[in-house]
Amino acid sequence: MPLYLNDEQTMLRDTARDFVAEHAPVRHLRALRDANDETGFSRDLWRQFAEMGFTGMMVPEAQGGLGLGHVEAGVVMEEIGRNLSPSPFLTTSVAAVAALDGTAHAERWFPAIVAGDAITALAVDEGAKHDGRVAMAAERSGNGFRLSGAKRFVHHAHVADLILVAARTAGSADDADGITLFALPRDSNGLTADPRRLADSSLASEVRFDGVVVDADAVVGEVDGGRAVIDRMLAAGRTGVASELLGVGGGAMDMTTDYLKQRRQFGQPIGSFQALQHRAAHLYAEMEVARAAVLKAQQLLDAGDPRAAQATAVAKAMTGLATTLAVQEGVQMHGGIGMTDEYDIGFYMKRARVLAELFGDSNFHADALARDSGY
Numbered sequence: 001m002p003l004y005l006n007d008e009q010t011m012l013r014d015t016a017r018d019f020v021a022e023h024a025p026v027r028h029l030r031a032l033r034d035a036n037d038e039t040g041f042s043r044d045l046w047r048q049f050a051e052m053g054f055t056g057m058m059v060p061e062a063q064g065g066l067g068l069g070h071v072e073a074g075v076v077m078e079e080i081g082r083n084l085s086p087s088p089f090l091t092t093s094v095a096a097v098a099a100l101d102g103t104a105h106a107e108r109w110f111p112a113i114v115a116g117d118a119i120t121a122l123a124v125d126e127g128a129k130h131d132g133r134v135a136m137a138a139e140r141s142g143n144g145f146r147l148s149g150a151k152r153f154v155h156h157a158h159v160a161d162l163i164l165v166a167a168r169t170a171g172s173a174d175d176a177d178g179i180t181l182f183a184l185p186r187d188s189n190g191l192t193a194d195p196r197r198l199a200d201s202s203l204a205s206e207v208r209f210d211g212v213v214v215d216a217d218a219v220v221g222e223v224d225g226g227r228a229v230i231d232r233m234l235a236a237g238r239t240g241v242a243s244e245l246l247g248v249g250g251g252a253m254d255m256t257t258d259y260l261k262q263r264r265q266f267g268q269p270i271g272s273f274q275a276l277q278h279r280a281a282h283l284y285a286e287m288e289v290a291r292a293a294v295l296k297a298q299q300l301l302d303a304g305d306p307r308a309a310q311a312t313a314v315a316k317a318m319t320g321l322a323t324t325l326a327v328q329e330g331v332q333m334h335g336g337i338g339m340t341d342e343y344d345i346g347f348y349m350k351r352a353r354v355l356a357e358l359f360g361d362s363n364f365h366a367d368a369l370a371r372d373s374g375y
Helices: 009-025 027-034 041-053 070-082 087-099 105-114 227-262 274-302 307-332 334-338 345-357 362-372
Strands: 120-123 137-139 142-155 163-167 180-186 191-197 205-215
Touching: 009 041, 009 070, 009 180, 027 087, 027 345, 070 087, 070 227, 070 274, 070 307, 087 105, 087 120, 087 227, 120 142, 120 205, 137 163, 142 163, 142 180, 180 227, 227 274, 227 345, 274 307, 274 362, 307 334, 307 345, 307 362
Parallel strands: 120 163
Antiparallel strands: 137 142, 142 205, 163 180, 191 205
């Protein structure tokens, strides 16, 4: 498979780039932050996403969506990252759709997602870092289950209509099997979400489940066999985050390159200094390698290739490293003003830091690749 976009995907990129840049540029994020917005994103913008068809991008055509794949979703995610646009697109239209596709829950939730009337949150992590452990208990109760425990760093949980929850129905916290994925309405009795502001001004919640009772219909997939569904959901989420990281890194790199052309010292642009040219060239090369890794992972996911899991880990690890380099170089090459709130480059650094941790940082995925190779 060629590691570049085809004509239709390029047209989608151009459309998404123009739309997001016009309706949700960086100043949109700044305005939400300064207003101490309690939602975390603009609902009006989300409805505009629906009007553009973006919300149902990965929803099958038979259920009102566009029937596109991870590559196309990644195109939109990259433009969201380039403009730092607060949006539930990742959790709702990418990860949740991947999890619910082919299940009975799709018939209920896909029309609402396509229309922009539903927001989905993913309740997976329980510790300070994403580590794959699931300890939260889901005990049998009548014809259903009783969920008890807590999840951390759940984006959009306080405003979500649906929360997808990974819980332990058998075995111990470190077991790969014995996990079940549940689909819970946000207004379930005993479910509370406490939103906190993260470094990038986004909102994520600690979600507590105080004996939340659900019936058997809440199960997504099979009881004790949720690992396959969760892996599919996380693979979609990780490639989506990797695409957003590409956008964040690309946006920071473009901003820095423009600054190197405009800022003058000793009567000439600082971009003419060889030392800065070397650093800019190195950054460009790292971002291009990461871009190839992300596109490869998306293509393999769309093809149902068994190598997709490894490619996804490579993509998330490489974009984490490349984008971290991009934002750090951006702040440094902007000099002292890079540390001020007046310039947007600091927003890119903060967003990159949050995304680097989401669904596993570079070390987590490097370790996973090493273990998979027998180390």
